[in-house]
Amino acid sequence: MALKKFVVGCFEDEKVLFPAVEKVRKAGYKFHDIYTPFPVHGLDKAMGLRDTSIHTAGFLFGMIGTTTAVTFMTWVFTKDWPVNIGGKPNFALPAWIPITFELTVLCAAVGMVLTFCYICQLAPFLKRHHFHPRATDDLFVMVIECSEKANEEELKSFLGSVGAQEVNTQVAEEGWWIGKYDEEQELYKEPNIA
Amino acid sequence: MSVTKYESQLREPLVNGNKTYGQVTHDIVHTIEAKPTRLWYIGFYISVALLMFGAYSVYREVVYGIGQWNVNRTIGWGWDITNFVWWVGIGHAGTLISAILLLFRQGWRTGVNRAAEAMTIFAVMCAGQFPIFHMGRVWMAFFTLPYPNTRGPLWPNFNSPLLWDVFAISTYFTVSLLFWYSGLLPDFATIRDRAKTKLRKRLYGLASFGWSGSTKHWQRHESLSLVLAGLSTPLVLSVHTIVSFDFATSVVPGWHTTIFPPYFVAGAIFSGFAMVQTLMLILRKVMGLQDYITLGHIEAMNKVIVLTGSIVGCAYLTELFMAWYSQVPFEQDIFFKYRIAGPYGWSYWLMMTCNVISPQLFWSRKLRRNVLFTFIMSIIVNIGMWFERFVIIVSSLYRDYLPSSWSIYYRPTIWEIGFYVGTFGLFFTCFFLFAKYFPVIAIAEIKYVLKTNGESFKNEMAELESKNVDEFVHEMHHDDHAEGTVKVAHH
Numbered sequence: 001m002a003l004k005k006f007v008v009g010c011f012e013d014e015k016v017l018f019p020a021v022e023k024v025r026k027a028g029y030k031f032h033d034i035y036t037p038f039p040v041h042g043l044d045k046a047m048g049l050r051d052t053s054i055h056t057a058g059f060l061f062g063m064i065g066t067t068t069a070v071t072f073m074t075w076v077f078t079k080d081w082p083v084n085i086g087g088k089p090n091f092a093l094p095a096w097i098p099i100t101f102e103l104t105v106l107c108a109a110v111g112m113v114l115t116f117c118y119i120c121q122l123a124p125f126l127k128r129h130h131f132h133p134r135a136t137d138d139l140f141v142m143v144i145e146c147s148e149k150a151n152e153e154e155l156k157s158f159l160g161s162v163g164a165q166e167v168n169t170q171v172a173e174e175g176w177w178i179g180k181y182d183e184e185q186e187l188y189k190e191p192n193i194a
Numbered sequence: 195m196s197v198t199k200y201e202s203q204l205r206e207p208l209v210n211g212n213k214t215y216g217q218v219t220h221d222i223v224h225t226i227e228a229k230p231t232r233l234w235y236i237g238f239y240i241s242v243a244l245l246m247f248g249a250y251s252v253y254r255e256v257v258y259g260i261g262q263w264n265v266n267r268t269i270g271w272g273w274d275i276t277n278f279v280w281w282v283g284i285g286h287a288g289t290l291i292s293a294i295l296l297l298f299r300q301g302w303r304t305g306v307n308r309a310a311e312a313m314t315i316f317a318v319m320c321a322g323q324f325p326i327f328h329m330g331r332v333w334m335a336f337f338t339l340p341y342p343n344t345r346g347p348l349w350p351n352f353n354s355p356l357l358w359d360v361f362a363i364s365t366y367f368t369v370s371l372l373f374w375y376s377g378l379l380p381d382f383a384t385i386r387d388r389a390k391t392k393l394r395k396r397l398y399g400l401a402s403f404g405w406s407g408s409t410k411h412w413q414r415h416e417s418l419s420l421v422l423a424g425l426s427t428p429l430v431l432s433v434h435t436i437v438s439f440d441f442a443t444s445v446v447p448g449w450h451t452t453i454f455p456p457y458f459v460a461g462a463i464f465s466g467f468a469m470v471q472t473l474m475l476i477l478r479k480v481m482g483l484q485d486y487i488t489l490g491h492i493e494a495m496n497k498v499i500v501l502t503g504s505i506v507g508c509a510y511l512t513e514l515f516m517a518w519y520s521q522v523p524f525e526q527d528i529f530f531k532y533r534i535a536g537p538y539g540w541s542y543w544l545m546m547t548c549n550v551i552s553p554q555l556f557w558s559r560k561l562r563r564n565v566l567f568t569f570i571m572s573i574i575v576n577i578g579m580w581f582e583r584f585v586i587i588v589s590s591l592y593r594d595y596l597p598s599s600w601s602i603y604y605r606p607t608i609w610e611i612g613f614y615v616g617t618f619g620l621f622f623t624c625f626f627l628f629a630k631y632f633p634v635i636a637i638a639e640i641k642y643v644l645k646t647n648g649e650s651f652k653n654e655m656a657e658l659e660s661k662n663v664d665e666f667v668h669e670m671h672h673d674d675h676a677e678g679t680v681k682v683a684h685h
Contacts, residue, residue: 014645035407037215037384038641044413052414058421076340076349085353098358098436102365105425109369113376116418117403120411122379126404135407136384138215138641181399182392 005146007155009164020162032143035135061111069103127179129172206490207649241622248616281321287466288314293426304639320617355439362436381633447524448590457509464502468575496562503553548578
């Protein structure tokens with residue numbers, strides 16, 4: 001468990017958010033993340049995130065499906081148990097197209113969704129710290145981690161100056177843990193409370 | 195203001211009323227947070243009662259055997275396969291709306307895709323029951339799967355369309371479910387973060403997989419949706435193609451035609467959209483979602499109905515022409531003696547009226563935008579599409595090559611009907627639960643189109659268009675100074 005200190009700035013309008021993102025980057029601060037209630041197009045580029053390559057995973061899983069289907073049916077009908085069906089060839093590739101196709105799609109889809117859940121670390125029973133309850137409703141929540149270069153007070157006033165309606169500091173666990181959403185969980189004790 | 199995107203005034207807004215993001219959330223989620231209405235309970239209990247009756251009918255079939263039905267030689271596929279094809283067909287609209295319309299960038303899909311996908315999943319669940327219980331010895335249904343067994347191992351026949359069906363339907367169900375659920379994750383998170391009660395917070399917290407709305411996650415989520423849409427598009431076409439292969443690869447007159455795959459796919463979309471209309475019109479009325487499922491949405495779906503209905507009509511006429519043109523006496527007899535005439539002639543003409551003639555009324559814009567007329571028409575279309583499958587199956591089977599095995603008039607037993615009624619119970623039980631506990635409209639997707647296609651945006655555009663050129667240039671010039679660059683499209 002690693003606790004970190006974050007400065008959180010909330011925006012209500014994309015028209016304010018985009019220039020703010022630009023200014024934050026210009027000032028040299030590093031984003032922890034921006035939480036949005038819906039996919040805001042262009043925000044990933046504005047933040048300087050690189051493109052996702054999750055579709056490559058889909059392609060690879062699809063290829064696994066294709067190969068499995070073709071090799072398995074070939075083995076069954078030519079090696080393991082060849083059946084004479086009206087004298088037709090045992091290696092009946094055209095007749096296997098439907099199953100090959102279905103298995104390709106199945107493997108690609110299942111594999112991609114699992115990959116997505118894995119790289120985003122999403123699963124039932126997982127819990128995260130959410131910086132603002134309205135981040136899934138109508139607020140764009142910009143989170144910047146405090147560091148030596150990014151002083152807390154400085155950051156707060158900076159976010160206020162670029163148009164954040166609400167600015168605060170939160171000490172929070174960065175990753176996920178196993179927990180329930182209906183329970184307030186204290187994952188840590190402040191060490192230096194006398 | 196700066197111009198982020200231009201939208202023509204000729205296009206209707208996708209969301210009516212000047213909504214904010216918060217209002218969108220409230221409008222869609224508040225029914226989940228409220229107690230179910232009396233109407234909901236009545237509908238739900240009726241559905242459960244139908245489901246119970248269906249379960250009892252299936253119980254009779256399993257315990258006493260397939261003789262509980264009136265399927266016979268030569269009508270081996272009676273009501274059950276008719277119902278199977280009908281339900282699978284209905285299950286096509288959801289993926290068409292969510293996948294194909296996504297690839298075609300049809301913005302209006304956002305209002306209806308969630309419920310349509312749910313409908314798809316429930317319809318495929320209903321469809322799957324029929325071939326499984328039609329096997330007779332249902333406890334051996336797993337024999338269709340290629341698993342290592344102690345009988346050789348003995349493998350299923352991969353060359354058989356019936357086995358292709360097993361793969362197609364199960365793949366279709368799985369992929370639709372994944373597509374649907376991955377879209378639901380962010381919306382579950384929305385409900386979770388608004389939840390006031392402990393139980394709701396826990397359950398939606400569980401269902402949302404700890405979704406946070408991170409920009410990186412959204413980026414991957416969008417890529418995932420796009421690829422899943424790309425995969426589902428050929429998938430949805432393949433499923434009904436393969437269902438049609440069950441018929442087309444046989445040597446039964448009236449079935450053995452190459453026109454079947456496109457004809458079945460068009461018919462599936464036709465009946466699927468009709469079912470979407472039936473459900474949406476009730477949903478928008480009962481849940482007060484008129485601002486999200488607008489007349490524009492209804493009209494768009496009616497256009498799909500008239501298009502696919504006309505394709506189906508063409509297919510019917512082509513079949514008749516090909517039967518005559520082939521000069522095969524068996525084909526000609528099936529179509530001209532036993533299908534359009536004969537003891538089942540009434541079902542053919544019912545099919546023709548419901549599927550080909552009545553949807554043509556949708557050429558009128560006034561009728562396309564009439565809610566009551568659309569509702570009645572959606573039910574007529576589904577009756578017609580049920581009879582299409584009945585006509586194909588029964589009229590081709592009751593008189594085949596050998597007159598000595600011509601069968602008597604086929605009437606279903608009460609348990610055969612009960613099975614069908616039971617799947618309605620299953621479908622509506624699931625749909626009522628969905629309507630109560632799930633966000634029936636994709637909240638995040640609506641928010642995404644709100645600022646670019648919503649009514650408030652349209653009003654801003656109208657304002658902009660009414661300005662004269664000098665004023666416009668002046669304002670844009672001003673923007674230029676304020677922000678450094680003129681903002682043109684964030685896309």
